[in-house]
Amino acid sequence: MWGEFESYGEDYYVCLLVESLRDKAQRHGLNALRALGLLGDHDSLSVVVENLKSRDPTQRANALETLESVREAQLIRPLLKLWEAAEAKLPLADGQLSAKLLEVLNEQDSWMRACAALAASKAPQLLATVTGLAGSDPDPVVRDAAGRATSILNESPTMDTLPTLSLMERILFFRRVPLFAGLSPADLKQVAGLAGEHYFPDGETIAYYGEPGEEMFIIVSGEVRVMTTKEGGAEYEVARRKAGECVGEMAIISQEPRMASLVAAGDLRTLCIDRKQFEGLLRERPETSLAVMRVLCARLKEATK
Numbered sequence: 001m002w003g004e005f006e007s008y009g010e011d012y013y014v015c016l017l018v019e020s021l022r023d024k025a026q027r028h029g030l031n032a033l034r035a036l037g038l039l040g041d042h043d044s045l046s047v048v049v050e051n052l053k054s055r056d057p058t059q060r061a062n063a064l065e066t067l068e069s070v071r072e073a074q075l076i077r078p079l080l081k082l083w084e085a086a087e088a089k090l091p092l093a094d095g096q097l098s099a100k101l102l103e104v105l106n107e108q109d110s111w112m113r114a115c116a117a118l119a120a121s122k123a124p125q126l127l128a129t130v131t132g133l134a135g136s137d138p139d140p141v142v143r144d145a146a147g148r149a150t151s152i153l154n155e156s157p158t159m160d161t162l163p164t165l166s167l168m169e170r171i172l173f174f175r176r177v178p179l180f181a182g183l184s185p186a187d188l189k190q191v192a193g194l195a196g197e198h199y200f201p202d203g204e205t206i207a208y209y210g211e212p213g214e215e216m217f218i219i220v221s222g223e224v225r226v227m228t229t230k231e232g233g234a235e236y237e238v239a240r241r242k243a244g245e246c247v248g249e250m251a252i253i254s255q256e257p258r259m260a261s262l263v264a265a266g267d268l269r270t271l272c273i274d275r276k277q278f279e280g281l282l283r284e285r286p287e288t289s290l291a292v293m294r295v296l297c298a299r300l301k302e303a304t305k
Contacts, residue, residue, distance in 0.1 A: 012172050014122060017104070017115040020185040022082070024112070026052075029082045033067075036076065052083055098123045105129060110139035111189070117145040118168055121152035141167055165220070167192050170271065177218055177244050179291045187285055194281075195271040200264040207262040213251020215274045219243050222268035227261040240265065246295065252278050253292065 033049050051063035060083055067076050101123055104116035117133055120126040130153070133146035145168045165173065170192035174180045180191060195218070200206050206217065209229060217224070224247050226239040238260065241247050251258045252275045273281070282289045 011122065012175070013115075013119045016172060016175065016185060017112075017119040020112060020115045021104075023184045023186060024109070026082050029079045032079060033076065098125045101126060102129065105133070110137075110142055111186075113137065113139070114142045114145040114168060115185075117142055117149050118172075119149075120146075121149035124153055127153045144168060164197060165271070170195060173220060173271070174218075177246070179218070179246050179249075179295060180288065182291060183285060183288065191273070191281065194277045195273050198270050198272055200268040200270070202264055202266050202268075204264045204268075205261055206264060206268070206270075207248055207258055209259070209261045210257045213248060213254075213256075213258050213275065215272045216249040216252050216278060217247050217262070217270040217272050219245055219247065220269040220271060223265040224268065225263045225265045227263055228259070235261070249278070249292070249295070253296070 030049055030052060033052075034046075048063045048066050051059045051066075064080055064083060067080060098120075101116050101120050104112050105120070105126075107113055107116070113133070117130050120130045127150065130146040130149045134143055134150050137143050137146060144166045148166060148168060167189070171185065171188045174183075174188050174191055180188060183191065198206075198217070200222075206224070207213075209227070219241055221243055223243075224241040224245075225237050226241065226247065227235045228238050229235050247262050248258070282292065
């Protein structure tokens with residue numbers, strides 16, 4: 001079903017639904033391959049499964065080629081579409097989009113219902129449906145997503161003006177943060193659940209030079225001035241971080257005192273992850289470790305300049 005939504009491109013809400021449907025379909029596909037491995041060429045299919053789980057397109061392409069040559073190729077061939085690049089599709093008409101979303105809204109899987117409820121903010125015909133879900137769905141995440149969709153359809157405040165970010169809004173935000181962009185929707189849900197939310201007024205110091213680094217900050221709105229001290233004691237700005245960027249992660253990774261102070265430039269809204277949570281994320285999610293390496297390389301180039 002996910003392919004039917006793909007023509008909606010960079011629409012964040014629909015994209016989250018597409019990725020969640022694709023992720024679910026691929027997980028079922030991997031389970032099917034594991035089951036076939038028990039009946040046939042176990043070693044080859046085990047390697048294929050590991051490569052299909054990779055974010056590296058070359059590894060996935062090699063895995064698909066391998067699947068074409070195994071004994072069970074005839075049985076497996078229908079599954080290959082789950083990993084092949086989707087063909088360009090014409091956009092769904094409004095009525096078709098509503099019908100497809102309504103289908104997913106009736107899924108037993110609460111996460112799929114939540115994603116569909118949020119995507120329904122693009123389908124005014126479903127206002128009554130999502131309003132009902134906001135008040136009656138047994139799952140709080142679905143109720144939250146449906147409530148957000150209802151607010152959008154009723155032209156209520158945007159994310160930046162909400163008093164707090166819901167779980168779904170945090171997930172959507174993390175999708176656009178380079179450090180977490182390679183994670184699956186299920187992994188993003190875990191990260192979003194770990195993050196705390198903090199506000200800092202203009203000029204407030206959120207972290208001091210020389211103190212232990214116990215948490216990192218992901219900027220939702222506003223900016224952060226990265227300040228260091230000259231030999232004479234005067235502070236000066238060495239960098240400025242904006243929405244979508246991370247600050248404070250260096251001290252967590254190095255486990256050394258902070259090398260700079262962090263000061264809010266304007267009203268600042270952040271999501272925070274503490275050191276233990278971040279270290280656990282790096283151990284469990286290799287994609288995040290690679291993203292951290294890219295950020296560190298960028299920081300090194302910046303420092304060299």
